[in-house]
Amino acid sequence: MVTMTTTTPTVATSTAMLTDHYELTMLRAALVDGTAHHRAVFEAFARRLPQGRRYGVVAGLGRIVEAIESFRFDAAHVAWLQDTGVVDERTAGYLLDYRFTGDVDAYREGEIYFPNSPVLTVTGTFAECVVLETLVLSILNHDSAIASAAARMVTAADGRPLLEMGSRRTHEDAAVAAARAAYLVGFAATSNLQAGFRYGVPTRGTAAHAFTLAHRSEADAFASQVAALGTGTTLLVDTYDVPQGLRTAVGTAGTDLGGVRLDSGDLADEARRARALLDSLGATSTRIAVTSDLDEHTIAALADAPVDLYGAGTRLVGGSGHPTAGMVYKLVAIADAPGRDAPMRPVVKKAAGKGSVGGRKVAYRSLDHQGHATREVVVVRHLPGAPESGLGRALQVPVVRDGDVVHQPPLAAVRAHHRGAKAELTALDLDLAPGTPRLVADPTALGNLIGATA
């Protein structure tokens, strides 16, 4: 028996250097002129969704919270930054003491979002907020891109289970986050062991072609796998010849064989032939899993085929053609004097094609009597206050208050929230064909509509 007394400490690797150079040069100048200590509001949002997409799914919030807690510069970081001239002595001192003491409000993880939805709001001094830009966006853009693609695959699978298996086709750490993101929108499991160890995502896996090839015959390989893993295992039957592989599989494991996997060829045809042959061999309860560059469209095309489980990899971890959610992190309000009570002014850039709306936003989702989303209501205002009534479901929750995390739900709760939020979408929103978002937040108009001040 292996000793199990060791517990794994939470590895709090510093995230502070996962930052763009310009954040620290801005900090350096702002410390000199005093702006560093002015209260500010930054918002993360997407000006548009990826081409053809009708909705997005917020993901990564739980990882962002942990990353902000680990955002601490150690002495070696600061020495390097000073040696290389990125920061001066004053800035170095600030970084050594850095700890985020502000607030974060955000759409819940698993929530649906649309263009201009104020997905995440960071409030604090200009200095403490500005340095979080890259880290917050990296996580939000990656994880939301994967979750948004995965949610479409879940729709396409129409109740059949999905396995995430794209680790080998993306950066080794991105793979773990991708497995987590897919799971929170309804994937059943992942192949990635670290996602299981770190986040509790169920993991699955049996064998690759290498295992069959490593044995003198397919029969030897199947016998070995069944001996080690039991008849409930899934045998990969397409290394040499599929019909022969299926016969060998049932011959080896018996009619209680758990499953077979097909990883090549025309998957619909192969699945139909495999089902017929398995049934003829008496293996009527043996499940058929298919894998091979599946995305939402190829999954949907297999709806009529006798498939029991889909494995999605390459296309999933690439966001099904859109590997980033394209969110930006923008200053929307700032005070012109230090202190928590200094009044803030809304700010907005005028650049061509990149305009946005100044001021802090509060967001609601209006629902009709059937519970379907009818409008993304975004109200521009400066100060937090009592929620507007009658505008719909409040979309933002307090996540961090004065630097302390106040919202970190377990993944099961994130999955449940996602299911509920997705149920508010209509058939038009869920259509996999290229389209445009039915709901687009328009902060100016709506803010004016209800008489909110900007």
Place this chain on the structure above:
Amino acid sequence: MVTMTTTTPTVATSTAMLTDHYELTMLRAALVDGTAHHRAVFEAFARRLPQGRRYGVVAGLGRIVEAIESFRFDAAHVAWLQDTGVVDERTAGYLLDYRFTGDVDAYREGEIYFPNSPVLTVTGTFAECVVLETLVLSILNHDSAIASAAARMVTAADGRPLLEMGSRRTHEDAAVAAARAAYLVGFAATSNLQAGFRYGVPTRGTAAHAFTLAHRSEADAFASQVAALGTGTTLLVDTYDVPQGLRTAVGTAGTDLGGVRLDSGDLADEARRARALLDSLGATSTRIAVTSDLDEHTIAALADAPVDLYGAGTRLVGGSGHPTAGMVYKLVAIADAPGRDAPMRPVVKKAAGKGSVGGRKVAYRSLDHQGHATREVVVVRHLPGAPESGLGRALQVPVVRDGDVVHQPPLAAVRAHHRGAKAELTALDLDLAPGTPRLVADPTALGNLIGATA
């Protein structure tokens, strides 16, 4: 002065769990039947390049070497694997003692590759090689995808410097690897501080729109930035109105202003107008940097515009439409008995559309008298031996021998090797228009051609 006495230890975070579940179930069965201890050869290669690409660039080898060294399961990992039923007691014991003791041969980092090029070869027992599949492929596929896209942008920039600035549009750790990959194919610098701290990639950055917006006026912001960073800094001039921004910039910093950055609008037009206005203001040496979703095609389209530096972000970290290199890791030879001297047999899968060639491959690049690549010669053979003569430049180098790293060149050497290898390409290969690879390795034919045994 900040204390600089602390040195950062090399953080050797375990990479062992960045692994797919099925590798450990294969290991489990192979330990029971003995195959685990049979000598095996695995090869990583791409069956095809991404659609339209004419060549690929190998990247990630330096990271793979470090990742293999850190591939150690700790007690907590193994306890979790056993508790969740992934492995049995025998496998748990094997994992606790795991250390890679085999060999790795590979194309040098920065090398050019084509379809079927045997980019990386792992030799050892089946057990020690099979568990590395996911980790090796994750790194190789991600880093090579970025390097391959970045190399095209370097061609498009035609000597003008490129800055990598895509961190916010990809996973936070992938961002660091992307910065490294872009640098090794010729990017001048990155925005990512961790890439500087960890790998010595030069970092650059000045200010975002938030910095301008945080001040009462653009003039105040520019004055603050120049006061903190000097007149050599780069001012972002498109927050409100570009011509006014340029006048304010030169008015503030004087004609010695280092640079201005344009991040919106029609960049060619904006750059021309900015150049004319800067010249008319006497700022004739002030450089113009442009950023805004640039890729190789938009960079090439700016060839005639007065641009001095390109910043590439979103499109770069997404591999310019191809975020993975699509390499696979396949068993190509195995012994049927344990021991270092047991003879190996070539193996190959017959699945539809996924066939490859069995046996260990050795690769050369034939060059013509002008030094241009004419053929990717790949010889199938079982045992290492003296290099064939007259077949061209040997493409593989010993990287790991008996578990010890024997090849880990500094990034400067990798950059130099890449420049040399890329110089062997022709104008046809370097054309940015969609095309097909001029060179495709054909292991069977070439192996037969020179009489090698398969």
